[in-house]
Amino acid sequence: MSNDTAPEPAQQPPGTGPTAELPAAVQRLWGDAAPRRRGPKPALSAAQIVQAAMDLADAEGLAAVSMARVAEAVGYTPMALYRHVAGKDELLVLMSDAVARDLPDIPAGTDWRAGLEAWTRAQIDMGLDRPWFLDLPLSAVLPGPNRLRGLDQAFGVLRPVDLPADEKLAIIGLLAQHVLGEARVHIESHRGAVQQVRRAAGLPEGTPESELDPAAIEAADPYSDFETVLARYAEPTRYPHLFEAFSTWTGPVEVSPVADDITFGISVVLDGVEAYLRRRGAIPDDES
Template sequence: MTDEGTTAAGPSTDDGTGDAHVPSTLQRLWGRGAPRRRGPKPALSVDQVVRAAIDVADTEGLEAVSMARVAESLGYSSMALYRYVASKDELLALMADAAAADFALPPYPEGDWRAGLEAWTRAQVDGILARPWFIDLPLPTVRLGPNRARWIDAAFEILGELDLTADEKLQIIGLLAQHVLGEGRVQVETRRAAADAVRREQGLPESTPESELDPGALDRANPFYDFETVLQHFASPETYPHLFAALATSPPPPDGPRHEDGWQDDFGVSLQIVLDGVATFVEQRLASRR
């Protein structure tokens, strides 16, 4: 493997523009790296290192990402990577922002802020499901880089028609961002738990991809699949009177395919409830200015 002779001290926190007081991770996120030194042109780039780390996470999981493993995938020694990133935590921060660049906002009806926010939220949840390791990132490593800032900018564009203050719009964006993380975590961890259970039950190796597992077995292994079983065999109306009363008086779900409004889609239901709350908040804030 190639070694570029750098030290483990990491990149400089000063990019030559007077930003020495800005943390090196933020400088690296925003492309303000250490100034070019004389000598041979660097063999790698920060982007190459980050993309290699993402490839490792995509195929082996976030726990496999280390300076040594990423360097190995590039054909260099781990010490060589410190010329481009200061630490593993900085590498994770760069990965988080780069992953956000791969999330795609689908089209939505122009001028419909609610449809825009729904598309904005769903796109990010879909991005997390495509890269489940995103949920495993330590929260302190998920910093505000240019790609995550673009998503915030997109949300402000969606809300542009509303006569709200910047702080009020940030409250809405922050609420939906929390919903993205919560929904993403529930879906990712539920899928993982179901897949692990199926592998154990069928005696399959831990490395067996989820795509090769029986979909029916995955559904039955879902941790929430046992809800009716628990009620039938363990709970009683005497112990949980309000729960049983609600279920007894609830009308059956409609037959046929899922509704276009997403009512039979758990995520669709929760997102519509959240957006209903946002709509009420918007109405109240606008009314307060009349």
Template sequence: MDDEEVPATLRRLWGRAGRPRRGPKPALSTDRIVRTAADLADAEGLGAVSMARVADVLGCTAMALYRHVESKDELLALLADHIAEPLTMPEHAGDWRSGLEAWTRAQIDAALARPWFLELPLAAARIGPNRVRWMEEAFAVLAEVDLRGDEKLAVVGLLAQHVLAEARVQLETTLAAADDVRRRRGLPADTPLSELDPAEVTAANPMHDFETVLHDLAAPGDYPHLKAALADMPAPVLTGARDPDAEIDLGLGLVLDGVEAYVRARSAGPPPRPPGDGTVGGPRHHGSRDDRIGDRPAG
């Protein structure tokens, strides 16, 4: 495919757009615009990012930006790739499971450090070089694992979805707790989270209302299984002394347990057929015993 046939946004992401042919060498660049937008989002949130506002910070007109970024939608696409730029693979034990754990935790930490990332529309997530480089890290970890390419891609996709879900839960519950603390203390709504007492924010986490509702408001005979589970929880969970890192570790561990079980099953028998042929993952699969992962397909 010729460069001219590739969408302009992808060409810019991959540095293939070139600079404008007419006029003097521009003082602006796509990279400078994107970094300015990211700094603005870090300081004031994604809602503050607009072509006009970025231009104001750069000391130019909004029209000058359009020579390098054709729209706000494209700017968001560039931001979605930019946020992966600083990601680096942490040290780990060297096996594939610890590697995937480190890879996933690094993304969760990055998302929590720049919460505006979670506000980016999914449509903005174009395939840029920073995201591809980070995917390469995961595939390097899986290089010696006995899975097909499509299965490895499914594992990476599953973990990427876990990142979004886990980061969103951690972030939104923390923000809700911070709002509650501000209201109770009569603080301005824009008081930074960093200026609030971390212990007070943790104790105000709305997830703790769950136990209160079941214990104090629900009828005694209702929801017996939930109440039994709550009665079996460690006291810190119910008193507000949450450990977000432990919660993340537990959730990620459960996901990786499933991946590990799948890998073991694959090494014990022939691979399942590709999706669509009536076996595992295909639209005609009905969950028959012989079609389960690790069992020999029927027939």
């Protein structure tokens, strides 16, 4: 037998090869099935449409995004948009991937824990910077090239960890769920505070946040004094365990080992991940 014989291609599970049927929106994310129309190539592009939609969402929220408003922003008729985007549902899919393009790179050589902390924090910051992302339906958050780049980075920091791919993916998924929960609490509480400040000042619903007092917004945060509420109102007969815990509480400790509640949450979750990795023998006992 000749040494030049080419190796046989690796076998792929059924339904996962190049001919596997994927949702049309996923194919279009990857440029495989863009809407086709006859006629000369127009100056407008899908990227321009998506950017205009994101700018509109940044300024006015996701509810302001419509094909008509986006068409107005790019200076075309709504029908012209359909040469590049199948409709609003697909536009939301494209936006959900485009928003991930600005996620920072994790420096090469970062250890697994610091890398996952940076990855998780960057995802939360992305949500806080663009709150409309949390308003997207889950059906719009599909695996496009930008989102897969972020996933690839997470796998990169987990490369030294001795776990199979599916377990690594499960860990990243756990962190992604934490991102959604953490970001939503901050975004919704901030929105509630802004709305309360508007009402208290007798201002119209659409008054920009930039015209409001930042100190008043911070004070109106419904969770800003949650511990104080517990300490004051958790009386012993109805809430014995809360009373016991907070009866001697004197307020937040300024020398807390964590900088803020976001860092605290990530740290606790990663403590659990680390304990799991040690139990699985995926990292040496002397490695953190």
